Amino acid sequence: ILNVEQSPQSLHVQEGDSTNFTCSFPSSNFYALHWYRWETAKSPEALFVMTLNGDEKKKGRISATLNTKEGYSYLYIKGSQPEDSATYLCASRNAGNMLTFGGGTRLMVKP
Amino acid sequence: EPEVTQTPSHQVTQMGQEVILRCVPISNHLYFYWYRQILGQKVEFLVSFYNNEISEKSEIFDDQFSVERPDGSNFTLKIRSTKLEDSAMYFCASSELTSGVYEQYFGPGTRLTVT
Numbered sequence: 001i002l003n004v005e006q007s008p009q010s011l012h013v014q015e016g017d018s019t020n021f022t023c024s025f026p027s028s029n030f031y032a033l034h035w036y037r038w039e040t041a042k043s044p045e046a047l048f049v050m051t052l053n054g055d056e057k058k059k060g061r062i063s064a065t066l067n068t069k070e071g072y073s074y075l076y077i078k079g080s081q082p083e084d085s086a087t088y089l090c091a092s093r094n095a096g097n098m099l100t101f102g103g104g105t106r107l108m109v110k111p
Numbered sequence: 112e113p114e115v116t117q118t119p120s121h122q123v124t125q126m127g128q129e130v131i132l133r134c135v136p137i138s139n140h141l142y143f144y145w146y147r148q149i150l151g152q153k154v155e156f157l158v159s160f161y162n163n164e165i166s167e168k169s170e171i172f173d174d175q176f177s178v179e180r181p182d183g184s185n186f187t188l189k190i191r192s193t194k195l196e197d198s199a200m201y202f203c204a205s206s207e208l209t210s211g212v213y214e215q216y217f218g219p220g221t222r223l224t225v226t
Contacts, residue, residue, distance in 0.1 A: 004153075032212065043115065044202070044217040051212055089154065096167050097142065097206075099215060101154040 004092050006102035013080050014110050020076045021105040023090030027071035034099060035064055035075055036089040044089060047075075080109045113137045115218035117203050123224045124193055132188045132221045134203030143186045144204040144215060145178065147171075154202070160186065193225045 004025045013019050025033065032051045038044040048057040053068040061078045077084055087106045091099035116135045124130050136143050145157040158168040160178050177189045186205075190197055200222050204215040 034215070036217070041219065043219045046214040046216060049212055049214055091154075097144070097159040097215075098156040098167055098169070099146070099154075100156065101146075103153050 004090060004100050004102040006088075006090055006105050008105060009103065010106040010108070012108045012110065015080060015082060017080050017109075018076065018078045019080055019107065020074050021088060021107075023073045023075070023102055025071050025073075025090075025092035025100075025102075027068055029094045030068050030071070030092065031095050032093040033066055033068075033073050034091045034093065035073070036091070038087045038089055038104070039085075047088075075105075077107070080107070082109045082111050085109045115203055115205055115216050117201075117218040117221050119221060120219070121222045121224070123226065126195060126225055127192050130190050130193055130223065132190075132201050132203075132223070134186045134188075134218055135184050136186055136203065136205030137216055138184070140205035140207050140216075142166075142206045142208070143178075143180070144206075145188045146202045146204065146217075147199040148202070148220075149196075149199045157188070190223075193223075195225050198223060198225045 007022050034049045035047040036044040037047050048064045050066040055066040057064050063076045066073045085108050087104040089104045091101045093099050118133045143160045146154050148154045156169050158172045159166045175191045179187050200220045202220045203218045206213050206215045
């Protein structure tokens with residue numbers, strides 16, 4: 001059973017601040033790492049899926065990196081905006097289809 | 112943009128009753144999933160489904176649970192006799208593929224409350 005952990009659990013930042021959070025996962029039997037953005041009462045939105053050590057993905061002001069050897073991924077948000085407020089979930093996938101989720105990081109951006 | 116939809120958004124049921132949660136996956140997707148999140152806990156995998164059969168399931172998915180694709184568009188999760196501990200947010204997801212780099216796209220969830 002995979003154990004995926006995210007830190008911090010919650011984060012309050014001011015508009016314009018850049019921020020980052022961490023997802024750690026077992027590096028054995030690793031296949032892919034997924035990031036989702038989840039606003040209350042909406043569907044979790046797929047942000048990135050990464051598979052290779054050293055992968056970096058970017059979407060607008062949000063980017064992510066992957067280190068499969070040490071078992072962690074970072075999500076970065078540059079110049080946070082109030083609309084970035086959401087819970088950010090990571091999930092690790094082994095060779096099967098099952099995603100194992102972390103507990104999420106709840107980001108609140110104050111105007 | 113195509114999306115996964117789920118109905119109802121909230122279901123209240125009494126302990127021991129059967130419930131059916133409904134999902135309409137993205138139309139060209141072939142692989143379907145159910146996950147759940149008990150309040151305050153992590154999102155947990157329940158089951159994946161392909162070609163009209165279960166391809167993978169977790170320990171949570173016991174004999175009380177079943178899944179079905181009754182027609183070309185719906186994908187359902189049935190809980191035969193609900194327990195208090197089945198109260199959770201249930202998410203449906205779908206994907207085009209299951210190998211290589213692919214996304215699982217999630218619906219907004221059905222909140223199930225068992226009283």
